[in-house]
Amino acid sequence: xxxxxxxxxxxxxxxxxxxxxxxxxxxxDEVSDFVGDSLYLSKxxxxxxxxxxxxxxxFFMAQSAKLLSPQxxxxxxxxxxxxxxxxxxxxxxxxxxxxxxxxxxxxCYINSNAEIKANCDICCTSSNAVEVVRSLKTDKVLFVxxxxxxxxxxxxxxxxxxxxxxxFCPTHLRIRVEDIEQARKTYxxxxxxxxxxxxxxxxxxxxxxxxxxxxxxxxxxxSCKHFIIATEKGVVDRLNxxxxxxxxxxxxxLINENITCPNMKKNTLEDIYQTLLTESNEIILDKEIIEPAxxxxxxxxxxxxx
Ligand code: 13P
Ligand code: SF4
Numbered sequence: 001x002x003x004x005x006x007x008x009x010x011x012x013x014x015x016x017x018x019x020x021x022x023x024x025x026x027x028x029d030e031v032s033d034f035v036g037d038s039l040y041l042s043k044x045x046x047x048x049x050x051x052x053x054x055x056x057x058x059f060f061m062a063q064s065a066k067l068l069s070p071q072x073x074x075x076x077x078x079x080x081x082x083x084x085x086x087x088x089x090x091x092x093x094x095x096x097x098x099x100x101x102x103x104x105x106x107x108c109y110i111n112s113n114a115e116i117k118a119n120c121d122i123c124c125t126s127s128n129a130v131e132v133v134r135s136l137k138t139d140k141v142l143f144v145x146x147x148x149x150x151x152x153x154x155x156x157x158x159x160x161x162x163x164x165x166x167x168f169c170p171t172h173l174r175i176r177v178e179d180i181e182q183a184r185k186t187y188x189x190x191x192x193x194x195x196x197x198x199x200x201x202x203x204x205x206x207x208x209x210x211x212x213x214x215x216x217x218x219x220x221x222x223s224c225k226h227f228i229i230a231t232e233k234g235v236v237d238r239l240n241x242x243x244x245x246x247x248x249x250x251x252x253x254l255i256n257e258n259i260t261c262p263n264m265k266k267n268t269l270e271d272i273y274q275t276l277l278t279e280s281n282e283i284i285l286d287k288e289i290i291e292p293a294x295x296x297x298x299x300x301x302x303x304x305x306x
Contacts, residue, residue, distance in 0.1 A: 003269050007031040010276045016052035019044055019065065022212050023234040023264040024056045026241065031272065037212035038110050039125040042297065045069055054276055056267050058083040063114045066283040067294045074283040077271035081263045086111045088167035089145040094119055097142065101163055106142040107133055109149055114285055118292035123300040126196055126211035130156045135303055152196035152203060171261045172197040175230050179256045180205045183228045193218060194230035202230055230255040
């Protein structure tokens with residue numbers, strides 16, 4: 001039996017599901033129950049009645065699934081797949097950041113580890129960051145860890161100052177202004193779609209900025225036939241596949257060949273099979289952070305954004 005069928009058989013035997021982020025290697029979709037962005041997958045993790053969740057994504061995503069379904073076994077296929085941005089903030093520098101700006105609500109991007117979430121007021125994803133900050137009805141917020149998503153949120157709100165921590169995504173920051181200029185020259189009729197983790201100079205020049213889900217929906221619904229995608233390669237691979245499967249007759253080009261997240265790409269089908277077989281790489285959370293970190297995510301989910 002091939003690996004794909006072995007994984008499917010194991011899933012049935014063990015009452016397991018596989019949640020897959022759109023930045024994963026595309027062949028993983030074949031064994032996945034749900035494929036999407038971080039907001040969608042966190043909602044699916046909260047809803048499922050499977051006993052085991054295999055999270056094909058990065059560490060903070062699997063941790064978030066565990067927070068939302070603490071009674072389930074959550075497994076990460078490759079234990080080295082962490083998010084470089086999430087690892088840029090720890091409890092010590094969060095404390096210093098809060099002390100420097102006292103008495104201001106703290107919003108944390110879902111791309112953060114559980115102990116950070118446990119010490120923030122509310123979580124957001126790139127799909128709902130603007131709505132989450134707006135819901136606080138305050139003139140100032142602290143935003144961790146992504147400085148660029150924080151600045152993007154501020155640009156969308158009229159009366160809110162967003163004070164950002166200095167984290168960033170090394171993958172999205174590899175997209176340069178020259179890439180945009182080159183794409184404009186080479187592909188005159190294409191639209192450029194960017195993720196808000198990109199530098200503001202990229203966001204300023206893009207035709208549309210949105211989360212993974214928003215980019216995919218925009219591309220699907222637009223009458224344009226060619227799109228330059230300024231985010232991770234997995235999004236381009238899935239859009240080109242869906243275009244072929246559904247006869248959209250649309251083409252998607254990655255803005256620059258280097259835009260892959262090395263940690264997202266660490267998970268392989270073999271890792272998924274081994275993890276499920278041996279039930280290894282289980283996410284275990286410290287007891288004292290479960291409640292506050294879970295509250296931080298649930299407050300976001302209760303807003304029913306997107
Ligand atoms: P989404 O929230 O759009 O899924 O993005 C997650 C991420 O890690 C982007 O780099
Ligand atoms: Fe983290 Fe960037 Fe990879 Fe997203 S693309 S998981 S933010 S390192």
